[in-house]
Amino acid sequence: MPVVRLHGAIGMGGPLRQSVTMAGVAAALDKAFSMPGAKEVALIVNSPGGSPVQSHLIHQRIRALSREKEIGVAAFVEDVAASGGYMIACAADEIVADPSSIVGSIGVVSAGFGFDRAIERLGIERRLYASGRNKAILDPFQPEKAEDVERLKELQREVHEHFIALVKERRGAALSDHPDMFTGAFWSGAAALGLGLVDRLGDLRTTMRERWGDKVELKSVTPKTSLLKRLSGRSEGVGVGLAEEAIAALEARALWGRFGL
Template sequence: MSLSTSARLRAALRPVLPERWRTPSTVVPVVRIQGAIGIGTPFRPAVTLSSVAGPLEKAFAVEGAKEVAVIVNSPGGSPVQAHLICRRIRQLAEETGLPVTIVVEDVAASGGYMIACAGDEIVADPSSIVGSIGVVSAGFGFDRAIERLGIDRRLYTSGENKAILDPFQPEKAEDVERLKEIQREVHEHFIALVKERRGASLSDDAELFTGAFWTASSGLALGLVDRIGDLRSVMRERWGDKVELRLMTKRTPLLKRLMGRGAEGVEASLPDEAMAAIEARALWSRFGL
C-alpha cells in the first residue's frame, strides 16, 4: 500500500475509530476555484457563485477545522460573479470565525484577484501572476464585412439606446463613452474592495490600479500578496506535519456526468462551446498561459 493510499485510508477510518486509536491531526478544508469566471456552457461549467457555494459551505462546516484554504487559479471574467464569491467567503468566515488563506496557483488576475482579496492571507508561487486590477470589454465589428458580402442588417428596437454597440453596425463615439462610464464605475468598486481588504499592505505604486499585472515576487513588495509559498508547506509550517488537507468537492449526479449535461440538462451547441472556449482562452493567454 502506498503512503498516499495509507493516508487516505486513515483519514476515511478516523471518524469511526475509538478516540484512543485515532492519530491526532489538524484539519484544513480546501476549496479549489479554477477557470474563467462566469464564462461557460453546459459542457464547460463556469466559475460562478452557484458552482462554488456548495464546496465553500461544506468547508466552513467541517468540525474541528482550524482555518479554510481556498486555491485560486483564474484569469478573471465576470466582475459580478467574482464579487459574489468574494462576499460569500467573507460572510462564511465571519459567521464561523475561521480565518481564510488564499493560495494562488498560475494566476489570480482581475476577477481572480478580486476573489483572492477574500483571504486573510494571500500566498502565491514566486511565478504566479497577480493583479490586473482593471476592467476590460472586448468584441468585434462586422459592419464592413457584411457590407462586402451584400448582407443587410435589419434590427428593430423600442428605445433609442437598445442596440448600442451592436457589432454589425458602425461604432458610435457616444456608445463607446457610455460603455467607458460603466467601466469606470465598476473599476472604482474594484479599487475600493482591494483597498478595504488589503489596507495598509498596499504600496503607493502609481501602476497598482491601472490594470497592470506582476509576478507574485514583485507583487509581494506591492502588497498584493502576503508571502511566497505553497499550500502544503504553509499549512505544515502552521499546523505541523500531521495536518490533514481535506479537499471539498461538488458532487455531480452520475447520470449527468455520463450524459455530459449541465445542471439543467440543457445540451450545448457547438457554436456556444466554441465561443466560450475562445473567450476563456483569450483570458488565459493575456497572462502567457
C-alpha cells in the same frame, strides 16, 4: 483542513470547460466552512478573471461565511489570480503565491468584434428592430458610435472604482503606492509580495504544515460534476449550443492567453 479549488475563467462556464460561478461554488464553500473542527479554510485560486459580478458574489460569500463561522481564510495562488481572480483572493485573510505566479490586473476590460463591414461585403442586410434608442447600442453588426463607446467606458469606470475600493479595504496599509497598481498591470508573485498584493511566497502544503503541524490533513471539498450531467443540463438547440460554446471557449482562451497561459 478544508480546501476549495477555484479554477477557471469566472462566469464563463460550459460543459467542456472548468469555470467559476457563484452557483457552482456555493455548496463547496458552505461545506468547507461547516466542516467539524476546521480552524481555517484554504482556497486554491487559479483564474484569469471574467465576470465582475460573479467575482464579487463569491468574494462576499467567503467573507460572510468567515465572519459567521469565525474561521480564517487563506488563499493560495497557482498560475494566476488576476482581475476577478484576484478579487476572490482578496476575500482571504492571507494571500500566498508562488514566486512565478501572476497576480494583479486590477482593472476592467470589455472586448468584442465589429462585423458591419464584413456583412456589407457579403451583401447581407442587417434588420434590427428595438424599442428605446439605447436598446441596441454596440451592436456588432452596426458601425460603432462614439457616444455608445463613452457610455460603456462610463460603466467600466464605475466597476473599476468599486474594484479599487475593495482591494484597498482588504489589503489596507500593506499596499504600496506604485503608480501602476490600479492600471490593470500584473506582476509575478515575487514582485507582488513587494507591492503588498500578497502576504508571502509559498505553497499550500508547506504553509499549512508550518501553521498547523506535520499531521495536518488537507481535505478537498470542491464539488465534482460529471461531464454527462453538465452536458445533459443544456437546454439550447444543438447548433446554438455549439456556437455559444465555441464563442465562450474563445473568450476564456483569450483571458488565459493574456498571461501567457
